[in-house]
Amino acid sequence: MKDTNPFDVAIIGGGPAGLSGALVLGRARRSVVIIDEGKARNRVTRETHGFLTRDGSSPGEFRAAAAEQMRRYPSVSFVQDAAAEISGADGAFRIVTSGGDAYEAKKLLFAAGKKDRPLDIEGLADVYGISAFVCPYCDGWELRDQPLAVITSGEGAMHMAKTLAGWTSSYAICTNGPDGLTDEQREALAKRNIPLYDAPIERIESKEGMVEQIVLRDGRRVACTGIFFAPTLVAGSDLPQSLGCEMTEAGSLVINDFGGTNVPGVFGAGDAATIKYQAIMAAAMGSMAAVGINMELLQETWDNA
Template sequence: MHIPASANKNSISYVPAYESCGARCINTHGFLTRDGISPSEFRRIAQEEISAYPSVSFVADTAISIAGTDGHFQIATSQGKTFESKKVLFAVGMKDRPLNIPGLAETYGKSAFVCPYCDGWELRDEPLVVINKGAELMHFAPLISGWSNRFTICTNGPDDLTDAQRQEIRRHQVPMYDSPIRSIDSNDGIVQQVVLNDGTIIPCRGIFFKPELVTGSDLPRAMGCDITETGMVVVDEFGKTNVPGVYSAGDAASRLYQAIAAAAMGAFTAAAINNELNMEAWGRSG
């Protein structure tokens, strides 16, 4: 994302801080005019379009520390470079904790997904396995039923449900197993079956699971940004954090984990940063 060029000639540098969990995905869905595009191709086109603005540059490096205060930040990178900046925007996304289900990593992004709004259409009416439990399962089960009524729930251990919630699952005739998952068998990333410790074998063509996510970089916390219990950077409606001059946008600052939602949030936050810079320049020249 970028901040529009304006009369004060602010320059923008983009320095990656981590590798996104989106790198696992083959296709990006739900982004009008780019539906089905690969994340790498999406980034290539974005960089090509943004490069038309002379105030924007890209650096293939990793930000490792940030010092300074509003108007005078210094960003150090792993390659020993230092960048000076008046403002900082954290668009560091979220990344996955290591997966502890054998075989899930091989299918993630190919036939195992986290969001039916992004990948449910391709798996509509197919036999699916949902790996989830507790209150979030009671939200997800009705949701996934909009794409397929042929799904089985695997809680991979205690289901964390109340008796009333279990009865609701049974009322909808959805099979549910609490035996731990022994393995996910797949062929070139396409799931074939889920095997449980008790010997149960569940054939399926797709999986939806609850990921364990953490903020894509520790830099927001290191700078003193408020962080929620779920690891999200706390921001106001304009992307401002509690640290003056520091902003955040996208998945790192929202639970709306969709590319188009992240882009929209980034656009609003970029405008807010640009406005703040223009107001400061106006004040100095008056």
């Protein structure tokens, strides 16, 4: 096992939230270690959208650009590994990685995001990130004016029915079983000529990642060139809970305006601490959490002078 000198901050997760936090902390002259296993949830996508100056960059390009800019700040270190265990308390945390290395830090920032549960519809994994997405604000422009399908039910179906209208007038809703809608909601969809299919989905047919149609178990087929669906997500790391961090039912860390959790010295940012899954939101949260961390460190130095 390799031990290193203590860091001011250890960041678990190297996506937009963790990288943005590291940038702010590096500029504040803090020693930082970013521990990331390189398995970001958005690695299946070809492009990142809606992030000013980085619109259209692949997740890999985004991270490479961030790493290049971070070289200006020698107090920031990168470790490609997974954080496996965390012990200690505010001012003296100890992180052990899957590879057996250990790192000590005064503060922790969890920015490990969330993870997709296995996709249980045959063929969905083949198109995910290519022609099937989860957020119209992120990927609707690329599918504008095309025939699309939405895979979700209940209130989520109504939300997407209203939202997708901004990008296309041709879309159907596939609920993959009972629709979970009221009679009034079904009438609202019918009034707007939005097809509703409540049969279970047999499979999604595609060619080289491009959706062609959704085949239902009752034999009907829904032709489409793109899909939006509601994924099932879980927390990207169980380590915050092991430290006693409060979590929401959605698996998000409960944080204050500067990313602080209920556990002293532990902060959260990005998808790990919100259900607003946009890269630019994650980066902003990482920046604010870094300010919160630095404020605590400055106050502690002031008090101990």
